[in-house]
Amino acid sequence: MERTIFVPAFLYEDTKIFYETKGKGVPIIFIHPPAMGRKVFYYQGLLAEHFQVVFPDLSGNGDTVGPEKTVTIQGYAEEIKAVLDHLEMDKAVILGYSSGGIIAQEFALSFPERTLGVILSGGFPEVLSETFRYEHILGMYFVKHFPGFLRYVIAASHTNDKRVRNEILEHMKKANHSMWFQFYDRSLHYSCTDHLRNLNVPLLLIYGSRDFVNQHIRTYRRYVSFEAAIIKGVSHQAPTKKWQIFNRIVTGFVEQHFK
Numbered sequence: 001m002e003r004t005i006f007v008p009a010f011l012y013e014d015t016k017i018f019y020e021t022k023g024k025g026v027p028i029i030f031i032h033p034p035a036m037g038r039k040v041f042y043y044q045g046l047l048a049e050h051f052q053v054v055f056p057d058l059s060g061n062g063d064t065v066g067p068e069k070t071v072t073i074q075g076y077a078e079e080i081k082a083v084l085d086h087l088e089m090d091k092a093v094i095l096g097y098s099s100g101g102i103i104a105q106e107f108a109l110s111f112p113e114r115t116l117g118v119i120l121s122g123g124f125p126e127v128l129s130e131t132f133r134y135e136h137i138l139g140m141y142f143v144k145h146f147p148g149f150l151r152y153v154i155a156a157s158h159t160n161d162k163r164v165r166n167e168i169l170e171h172m173k174k175a176n177h178s179m180w181f182q183f184y185d186r187s188l189h190y191s192c193t194d195h196l197r198n199l200n201v202p203l204l205l206i207y208g209s210r211d212f213v214n215q216h217i218r219t220y221r222r223y224v225s226f227e228a229a230i231i232k233g234v235s236h237q238a239p240t241k242k243w244q245i246f247n248r249i250v251t252g253f254v255e256q257h258f259k
Helices: 037-049 073-086 100-109 130-144 148-160 162-174 179-187 194-197 212-223 243-258
Strands: 009-012 015-022 029-030 052-056 094-095 116-120 202-210 226-231
Touching: 009 073, 009 094, 009 116, 015 037, 015 073, 015 194, 029 073, 029 100, 029 212, 037 162, 037 243, 052 073, 073 100, 094 100, 094 243, 100 194, 116 179, 116 243, 130 179, 130 212, 148 162, 202 212, 226 243
Parallel strands: 029 052, 029 094, 094 116, 116 202, 202 226
Antiparallel strands: 009 015, 015 052
């Protein structure tokens, strides 16, 4: 018999936001990239041994349901704040993966009183490399013309575990295509570089050694203090492909600063 898993939700404005949460202790909220939803953090559920982990689906993604709307990074940051409000959390560590990291940064800059710290995996304050810019443009093209192919490529690039890959793939099928496209577009044109000096909480940057996005670390170095961890033998997909090391790094950072 198939087991039904209850996923809690709450109403925010006109959208029913779904999330998963488990564990106790310092809260960490995880923010996913375009279309991937909370399933990309499959292995970070194990961090519930040490902390309270929260995995929301942003509007237009995964199980979260509501009318199609215009995507803004500020709007997504406000959704994360709504999750904190719903769970009655004063503050949380905000962890963003890839383009989810720009939402994490926007949240921290907009709501510093609600932010314990920020962790960025494959993070960037703005798209500064031509390669990364073309990756966004290519993603937008495939969302419009070949979304099924793009879903498969993204899911397959994140894990060799067939079961986890299928979970991510099936979850991606729920994404609203227009909002998926907009998320890429907003990510491409976002910049918080000029405001990084206002980021006054502990900041951890995690990159794969093979990830061309890690060149953005130079920009952070000019504007803000941070800790950095480079994971060898992986490109952008550190949370899934090197999850053991990734989880240890996150655990060490949170225990050092917030326990």
